[in-house]
Amino acid sequence: MSARITIAALVCLALAVVSGPATEFSMPTGAEISQFLQDAVEKEKRAPGIVAGIIGEKGTQVIACGTLKGGGSEKVDGDTIFEIGSITKVFTTLLLQDMVERGEVKLDDPIGKFLPASVKTPTRNGKEITLYHLATHTSGLPRLAFGTWYMIWHIDDPYAPFKVKDFYKFLSGYKLPRDVGAEFEYSNAGMALLGHLLSLKAGTNYETLVVQRICKPLGMDSTCITLSAEQKKRFAAGHDESGDPVKNWSPSDFPADGELRSSANDLLKFLAANMELMPSGLSSAMRATRLPREPTDDPSEKVGLGWMIKTNFNVVWHDGATQGYVSYIAFNPAERRGIVVLANSQNNIDDIGETLAGVRKLRKVAQVNHEIYSRYTGKYRLNDKKLFTVSRKGDRLFTQLTGQGKFEVFPESETEFFCKDFDAQLTFLTNGSGLATEVILHQSGKDRRMKKVK
Structure with a gap:
């Protein structure tokens, strides 16, 4: 709802769903x-x-x-x-x-x-x-x-x-x-x-x-x-x-x-x-x-x-x-x-x-080895028409849904990431070699699993 010059508002990564109930809020110190x-x-x-x-x-x-x-x-x-x-x-x-x-x-x-x-x-x-x-x-x-x-x-x-x-x-x-x-x-x-x-x-x-x-x-x-x-x-x-x-x-x-x-x-x-x-x-x-x-x-x-x-x-x-x-x-x-x-x-x-x-959890960026980002890059299947693409640029990790712009995500741990542009988080699931096989999108109280296709 922000910029006077913005042509379109941010679009959520997943399909629109109703948010879950509010939890008790404690103001950060x-x-x-x-x-x-x-x-x-x-x-x-x-x-x-x-x-x-x-x-x-x-x-x-x-x-x-x-x-x-x-x-x-x-x-x-x-x-x-x-x-x-x-x-x-x-x-x-x-x-x-x-x-x-x-x-x-x-x-x-x-x-x-x-x-x-x-x-x-x-x-x-x-x-x-x-x-x-x-x-x-x-x-x-x-x-x-x-x-x-x-x-x-x-x-x-x-x-x-x-x-x-x-x-x-x-x-x-x-x-x-x-x-x-x-x-x-x-x-x-x-x-x-x-x-x-x-x-x-x-x-x-x-x-x-x-x-x-x-x-x-x-x-x-x-x-x-x-x-x-x-x-x-x-x-x-x-x-x-x-x-x-x-x-x-x-x-x-x-x-x-x-x-x-x-x-x-x-x-x-x-x-x-x-x-x-x-x-x-x-x-x-x-x-x-x-x-x-x-x-x-x-x-x-x-x-x-x-x-x-x-x-x-x-x-x-x-x-x-x-x-x-x-x-x-x-x-x-x-x-x-x-x-x-x-x-x-x-x-x-x-x-x-x-x-x-009080509508979003306080999340802190963790210090991780950015080389692990390469394990997560690739394309993940959201549905028959849309792919969820994860890409790396130096020490930064980006996500992009088919037809939408890129959004940067930040590490909470080596496998958990969050977005600052809107309230959404990612969890990468990996195999024995540490390579991602799936990603779970957590947004609006819902979890959406996406398998890596390439």
Whole structure:
């Protein structure tokens, strides 16, 4: 659900299955979290800097490792500002629910109610897209309002050149592929449009609306789009997967799907309000945004207004990514504990977020002789149409299912490996010579055996 630029979400290695029941969660200790972040920064080189924030009924804790920029000396901390990408979306949907409760809009208002008469809005079988459909990703609008060639042409700064007139032209010409409300499809375009419509209704710009109605009431003075001179000094530099610095994208006409910037300390205040650990006039609206409302493409999850809900864990979450930054925020409203993780690199940190949120086991990379990886390389039969390929590149091991991208796996022991991109593990079964004959995929509470075919 993360990157604004990502065309497709990660696809699990196996067929979709319902996750098993949640097990009792024990938060990793401060020392374990510190080591977790240190390994990610110093050993795995995932980001120059990572900050994790934890909040519960006993208070807050911030653990940080690394620097504001690669090769720099200034350390990241709880006040360091990062781009938070698609976490912006839950601010947008909170604005929506707040405006509903103020009587300014209704969830079932059609989008055409707020647009100029000259804009033709997509309909299908007589049904119109509403604000609710935009907030729950059920509008039928695509992930992006522009196509692949546009993205290639504007790859260094894809959103700023796409103006209001371009979006209106897209809307007027778009043909919905299915009935409105029929199916979940994660849509940056839909959420960007929602923020635009709310801004039109309020008679102000999106950033002002967020700051005035959410940030100021909650004391969040480091959350915005346009940074002050003082905030720029605390702003972490973005980096690509290889650790090279990247240029920040320019502000666009449609910021509501992913342009906010924030700090761990500010997002801990946001979590405190969502968990009702602090008094807030937004409490009622916040409760409404996290109600499970529609099924998603993951059987173990539902979508609220913006928030994703892991129903078997009772964890409400969202992640984010822009060019140079990744983020993760989650909380358990019943247990009143929440976490946030921010990093200044495009490398995935969802495993850190999910581990701290209690939906993934803390796994540690074991020190093994990488030469054993050659014993496991080859192709394994998943079914009649798909092969599971294991390959080695130097001291790294990769897996790939037919038709999907490669994912790196990491050793827990000489025969057990785990994936950091999503929650899946592998166990290799070997013969007397130590060569793999089968691999077992452990995912979503299921075990799937695959025999080696070549």
